[in-house]
Amino acid sequence: MKTVLIKTHELWLETLMAGFMSQGESRITLYDFSDIIFRHFTWLEHYMIEQGKSYDYDRDIIPIKVDNLGVILNNINRRISELSLQIMACSDDNLAQRISSDLKYISATLAKMNNAPVSAFDSSRMLNGITLSQEATDALTLFLFEESYKEYELIMIYNYLQAHSSDAFLNRIFQIMIDESKFHLRSFGQMMAEMGILGVPRTIHKSLYQIEDVKKFLRDGIEEEIAAKEMCKELSDAVAKDSTELAAFFDFINFQEDYHISLMTEALVHYEGLENHG
Amino acid sequence: MTEVDETLIAHMSNPQNYGAIAVPDAMGIGENPENGEKVIITLRVTKQGETPVIEDIKFQAIGCMTTVVAGSIITGEAKGIDFPTTQQLIAATMGMLENVPPEEAACSEMVALSLQAAIDTYGHKQKDPNFGTITYKIENSCVAEEKQ
Numbered sequence: 082m083k084t085v086l087i088k089t090h091e092l093w094l095e096t097l098m099a100g101f102m103s104q105g106e107s108r109i110t111l112y113d114f115s116d117i118i119f120r121h122f123t124w125l126e127h128y129m130i131e132q133g134k135s136y137d138y139d140r141d142i143i144p145i146k147v148d149n150l151g152v153i154l155n156n157i158n159r160r161i162s163e164l165s166l167q168i169m170a171c172s173d174d175n176l177a178q179r180i181s182s183d184l185k186y187i188s189a190t191l192a193k194m195n196n197a198p199v200s201a202f203d204s205s206r207m208l209n210g211i212t213l214s215q216e217a218t219d220a221l222t223l224f225l226f227e228e229s230y231k232e233y234e235l236i237m238i239y240n241y242l243q244a245h246s247s248d249a250f251l252n253r254i255f256q257i258m259i260d261e262s263k264f265h266l267r268s269f270g271q272m273m274a275e276m277g278i279l280g281v282p283r284t285i286h287k288s289l290y291q292i293e294d295v296k297k298f299l300r301d302g303i304e305e306e307i308a309a310k311e312m313c314k315e316l317s318d319a320v321a322k323d324s325t326e327l328a329a330f331f332d333f334i335n336f337q338e339d340y341h342i343s344l345m346t347e348a349l350v351h352y353e354g355l356e357n358h359g
Numbered sequence: 360m361t362e363v364d365e366t367l368i369a370h371m372s373n374p375q376n377y378g379a380i381a382v383p384d385a386m387g388i389g390e391n392p393e394n395g396e397k398v399i400i401t402l403r404v405t406k407q408g409e410t411p412v413i414e415d416i417k418f419q420a421i422g423c424m425t426t427v428v429a430g431s432i433i434t435g436e437a438k439g440i441d442f443p444t445t446q447q448l449i450a451a452t453m454g455m456l457e458n459v460p461p462e463e464a465a466c467s468e469m470v471a472l473s474l475q476a477a478i479d480t481y482g483h484k485q486k487d488p489n490f491g492t493i494t495y496k497i498e499n500s501c502v503a504e505e506k507q
Contacts, residue, residue: 280372
């Protein structure tokens with residue numbers, strides 16, 4: 082089952098990446114499917130925990146560099162075929178049936194999806210309708226690579242914390258943080274695809290999500306959010322003279338970080354309360 | 360501001376040798392004590408006569424993208440070379456650190472020291488197979504000084 086978890090993790094990311102490199106209806110459908118597959122991942126993780134089986138978030142490299150969408154859709158369907166067979170090893174028949182049924186529908190829908198050329202790897206570093214200076218383009222490129230990984234890392238960390246917590250107060254916060262990071266990853270991934278610099282975030286080291294000291298993680302995380310706010314502000318300033326629209330987007334992300342800081346502070350206070358009463 | 364070109368984009372979007380060798384001959388860690396950032400290198404080593412050669416190398420970074428780029432470049436150069444040449448590569452990397460901004464120096468130093476730790480660990484393991492993993496701590500600060 083460990084292999085099923087790994088392959089589902091890879092399928093989620095590959096489908097999300099296909100969403101970034103596609104357009105219109107196809108993009109929306111691929112985003113919806115990637116969300117469904119992520120939920121499969123969390124169900125399988127829960128199953129592993131219930132069974133007392135060890136697992137981690139390691140995975141293989143996911144090749145995504147294609148010239149047209151049809152190639153990656155075929156790759157996804159090949160992966161779904163393998164996964165559909167592997168999921169039969171799951172002793173929870175209901176879970177296996179539920180996932181198989183979803184995968185069958187996803188596969189049939191992808192097979193009918195229109196092919197289209199992909200420009201997500203052409204390194205044009207141009208955003209539609211926006212002309213940035215070289216300095217602003219470089220700053221945006223570095224930001225997108227750094228932060229797309231960071232958002233993926235946060236999704237996985239909060240997902241791991243949530244999987245191992247039965248505290249409703251904390252799980253509400255973890256779920257919000259996952260949803261916020263998913264939105265950020267989607268926004269940054271789309272921009273990377275548009276600029277022709279799309280890449281799959283690198284794998285996460287175990288020590289980052291198998292956290293021994295959650296309070297330290299939250300305290301460090303608050304500091305990181307403050308630094309991220311500063312990065313957003315610098316980027317907003319750098320692009321403001323070329324695009325008020327893009328500057329407004331980074332101001333929006335900046336102000337969202339305030340909410341994250343509040344939530345992390347709430348979680349920290351809650352942990353300290355648990356310790357004091359425990 | 361770092362200038363971005365095709366080569367840098369290639370290292371960022373698809374870093375060379377990223378990951379871990381499942382059953383390595385040696386592992387080494389370079390760590391920044393200031394913020395806990397780390398580079399972990401695993402090696403598979405063969406011998407040409409008596410000289411160890413890096414047959415395969417992988418790295419993982421708990422750190423920023425600059426560290427990943429440094430890891431991608433340095434491990435790319437280290438793959439396939441023998442230990443004496445690896446020592447020259449480490450010395451050359453450390454020698455260049457004075458000429459780069461402090462935050463970039465810290466990242467490259469962390470990679471170079473993790474490689475040094477891995478080959479030193481390999482040496483110890485030849486005498487004691489149960490020897491653990493060496494960790495070296497960097498001296499450069501990752502925090503850039505405020506400009507006056």
